[in-house]
Amino acid sequence: MTTLTATPMGKIPLKGEIAAPGDKSISHRSLMFGALAVGPTRITGLLEGEDVRATARAVAALGAGVERTGEGAWTVHGVGVGGLAEPECALDLGNSGTGARLLMGMVAGCPITATFTGDASLSRRPMSRVIEPLSRMGAVFHGREGGRLPITLTGPADVMPIDYRSPVASAQVKSAVLLAGLNAAGRTTVREPAASRDHTENMLRSFGAAVETRTEDGMIVVTVDGQPELAPQDIAVPGDPSSAAFAAVAALILPGSEVTIRNVGLNPLRAGLFEVLTAMGGEIDVLDRREEGGEPVGDLRVRGGALKGAGAPPANAAAMIDEYPILCIAAALAEGRTEMRGIEELRVKESDRIALMVNGLRAAGVEVEEHEDGMTVSGSGGRPPAGGCEIDASHDHRIAMSFLVLGLACAQPIAVTGAETIATSYPAFTDHFARLGADIQSR
Incomplete structure (x- = not known):
């Protein structure tokens, strides 16, 4: 200690x-979205803290090519939406709640099984906020009482698009649902009582996904059209x-x-x-x-x-x-x-x-x-x-x-x-x- x-x-x-x-939030997403694109995404300014490195290792375990080319400079060779491979070992996200929850959304959109673990702090934090909507989309979860890590997730053969009304404004919940919805045949919608961080929406648009944000009945409504082909990007992390x-x-x-x-x-x-x-x-x-x-x-x-x-x-x-x-x-x-x-x-x-x-x-x-x-x-x-x-x-x-x-x-x-x-x-x-x-x- x-x-x-x-x-x-x-x-x-x-x-x-x-x-x-x-930026830690954008660094996580750069690696993940790069993995879902087809071809090489080049990232500069990536935060090289332990949380982001854990995400990089997890993305590599899911089949993407991940290469560090210099200080803060990384290249991710993506496998495309729906192209993730089943990892051979558990995905250890260390202390990263963002990494764990967003990667659960990615895995929930694919017919693969993955086990998520983390350190003592992360293992005390409930994952039920993302488990509930992802279960509606067809994912199956097995974990500790209260939705705590370690958790094993199996994605469905055909992920279901949903219209989800989130009880809280949470960028992690919203992002997990949208990421799972990328591989659904149809439109996935998340409704929030207030605006949460919109890095996921901004970055998905830059990768070529059809993402719409609007206000409806006092709610912030975000939709994504499923099964796009995401184009690789050059990302400068602020x-x-x-x-x-x-x-x-x-x-x-x-x-x-x-x-x-x-x-x-x-x-x-x-x-x-x-x-x-x-x-x-x-x-x-x-x-x-x-x-x-x-x-x-x-x-x-x-x-x-x-x-x-x-x-x-x-x-x-x-x-x-x-x-x-x-x-x-x-x-x-x-x-x-x-x-x-x-x-x-x-x-x-x-x-x-x-x-x-x-x-x-x-x-x-x-x-x-x-x-x-x-x-x-x-x-x-x-x-x-x-x-x-x-x-x-x-x-x-x-x-x-x-x-x-x-x-x-x-x-x-x-x-x-x-x-x-x-x-x-x-x-x-x-x-x-x-x-x-x-x-x-x-x-």
Whole structure:
């Protein structure tokens, strides 16, 4: 188990620039959709964290040719929709819920059998949200009670297109159903109560699939026409806004800081955190707006200063669900209260993120109230919280990184155990912070 300790910066600001690591969501999809195309898909800027590497191994086990050609550069030789081969061994997705759920959708569209496994954290996370709609499409699942890994999935000879009304807005559920529907003879539809990340729809369109998105009776409706021939693509993966959030918040809470984060993906369904931080008074400027791989991208210039507590509207939850832990850190240094509600999904992520953030913030001397569907943080108005504690991240990478950022602004260091999982999404985390002047290291 890895323990990292963040040393307080005192009055020393963060300075410099970094490039955001490749977007994890788009990296996963690049490998998967490349496997479903006919011919070579070339990817640059791929996030080479452990989660994405697990997806690369799984895609190769399903019959695609996967080759690393340089740093962040990969080529996937696809086998076409419906062309996946039955793997000879279990597909180990490590800590990746995205990898597991989306690959289940791919396998559910083919008449093959595959077993899905993962690490201890992933094996505690329920898969029932994707099992239920994929079962309607003809897939058969055998797994642990509560729909937990390991799970063996057998796809049907002829996958059935469905019209599925999802009880929650979830990009993973939507994507799994759409991926299974690619091999169905007909149109597959997913209806959501709110918009979720649309990377799957954007990328499927670029590969040549017929995908339609519309609003109907207050629902977001996405349809895909089955059995297309997907054309290989050249994909430049933009930087991950979820990873960029850590340096951005660190700069905001340390007065005098000025940090530039290059190549940040600014998809409106992913940029909710930056909107909330700006509403809190954060100085975040977007430079050189552009489009890469069908996604809006820009460079963020972030300057430290006073923040004020603000509400995080529940309607924004789907656009920033992974960023609530680091938002808590900004809230801890803000003036006043920041209320975060409608985020009960955080209780079934890599950990119960609501409980872990509440307990960790209290240990660091931050006042916080826990709700079943969220939390309310009472900020210090810029005064350093006490710190001087050890936080168990429960092998959750976002919890670990969030409390390390808090440690930079505390009176005493914060040590985080279970920090080895940072490598799943942000292998260069400590190196990037060192480049900005921070001291985060194993002690």
